[in-house]
Amino acid sequence: MPPNPTRSAAFSLLSAVLERRRGLEEALDSLPGTLQPRDKAAAHRIAAAVLRRLGSLDAVLEPYLRREPSPPALQALRIGTAELLLLGTPAHAAVATAVALAPRPFAGLVNAVLRKVATEGPAVLEGLDAARLDTPPWLWSAWHAAYGPKVRAIAEAHVRPAPLDLSLAPGTAAPEGAELLPNGTARLPPGTRITEIPGFAEGGFWAQDAAASLPARLLAVRPGEKVADLCAAPGGKTAQLVAAGAAVTAVEKDERRAGRLRENLARLRLEAEVAVADVIPWAAARRGAFGAVLLDAPCTATGTIRRHPEVQHLRRPRDVPKLAATQAALIEAAAGLVAPGGRLVVATCSLQPEEGEAHLARAAALGLRLDPVRPEEVPGLEAAVTAEGALRTRPDLWGERGGMDGFFVARFTRG
Template structure:
């Protein structure tokens, strides 16, 4: 039997250890390999770190990884304070095991001795790190002793995001807003639903509240497929901010509408619910399969097309929705891997792609037609600056300002009349009901 298989067999005999090993490996896959958190837990993940684990261990693994990513900045700071000489180069991946254990000790309801013991056992299983088990034991015991100190540092928010991102938010939004954004990222995200109809009735039935924009936010975190109305296709999961751009487009039943980067399909469902003739375009055939399955569950229809939106050709459309690929920094609360998988240069690259999509949409919009461009990004280069540049290039387009009379809260509308939500909007004493994804959206009209 190969040595790795032997180690896995030995680990499987120790309760809790397989989940701890999986968590450390997934943290490494994300931080070092740039994998997406959701992809790491997908059934077809390569490599699959949770293959063979029971549902309880998979849930524990995800909990450790999620908390580790939310608190990665302060965890790394704490380990740096305790590891004065750092780790040997050949044992670099031991950092991820320490991060997983630190997440349990500082922020999860785990017994210190159990977290330390499992980390030590994991260290001994790997020949490259076996000799460092004493170091791991000492570091984690010291971490537990100084827990209050590091938890207090975490509460200050100084280490919540990579420095380059924190600096950007302070520059663009000011110190107080940047801290409010970072603080919201530390909380579990709410679960919002878009309803086909009767939001108040479904809010009562599902133990939720109707938000000012019409979405329903649930208090409890019940598995989605177990909720009433799921099988019947009465609703779909969609953050309240993500539901706004399609509302701004206001598609009608007699219109041809292009959803330019359609997957996973929440906005497509909104357009289809308006009975518009919708083309759902995306370059990923696999993601479009998920979109089609969701539309089938909802009993809604759209024409699905696989293709590169930046080069797509068709007869002009009455309305186009561009949910452009972006840095996704507005969704960090929901996707805590984002700060640690993005680099400063990614924003410039993505902004270039967004420009191409806007240029193509301009060619595909009929005279008198309209475009809604949106991104789930906090970065101005992907929002406000992108639209300013588009309007300079295209004098036959003008902005259609968002009006509070459309059911959009005034605080969501910036000075140009565009939509701009920030994660700390909608404060609430109950964290489960607070906040919203960071989104930008602009509505543009082509002259007749």
């Protein structure tokens, strides 16, 4: 049988991530334009399931493989196993479509292995320690050092598909069926397609994880206040700040990402000045020009694994100190933009302390004073306020509601 278009697309996505080390969103954008949106969404669902459970899937397959097959055959086996054990695809369809994906010399192997997985795999999967197997060892060790026994809850949160979180434009009601979270986020079930929700084209809301909405809220901008949003794309935080009445300059280094930011603001009927520039020289020419500054700094993004499961397969330990150094330079630049008495909020979507808590001492050395987050500012997340007064969210928080991304957020004032 010819390859199924959905499975072929999933195969391309996995090959792009695991063999060519490309991000999943970038790989999605590279799929053929002729692929139907529903096929594209289904391919993403299959690829994401494999990436979330890669360690467990490989452990299920291992007893049936005398040696590791070629990468294309292995991807076909992973797709078939994920469909059989995780996605509820009927056995005959999962096996047949995976066999069609495999290179001809490996078709018999894929067929034989997946038939065994179909009958024996569920019991094997049930007996595995998924949290450990599906988390790269270096991340498990780092999170255990930082969070102790909570590492297991973090890892378990990563294997569950994330819900769709929406930030609502002022005056917009939550979509039908959405749960309104304590921070004002409207939450819909995993797999909900945002473009099919009534009000999308009219700009009534935008996708933004509940945790990602907190930094802009904590900046607490005032109507008419001059605000700089640094490293601003794709624009969710810019939208929050503009919707709150601020006069926002959004700074983004990458022209392509800046274009996406403009497109998002246009759909939302919001206006901001967009500067395509490197933050550091841009800030050096505008010292003290803003009453409030938001910096969501580039990071390893290990706090977003539940939404971007490829992150744990693309990042390496050496990325952490490199990105922490970049963040330190950006914090210094951002501090220079803040007028005396003004405010700076620094955020990273990373679970690594080197990209979060470690920056508190560096900020103090720049003359920034930590403005502690008050528990009443983050209803339902009082336990996420650290002893120092920063905010540390984790994927296991609000677990009964579907969790949230891992963020570090700190608010400072300039003397």
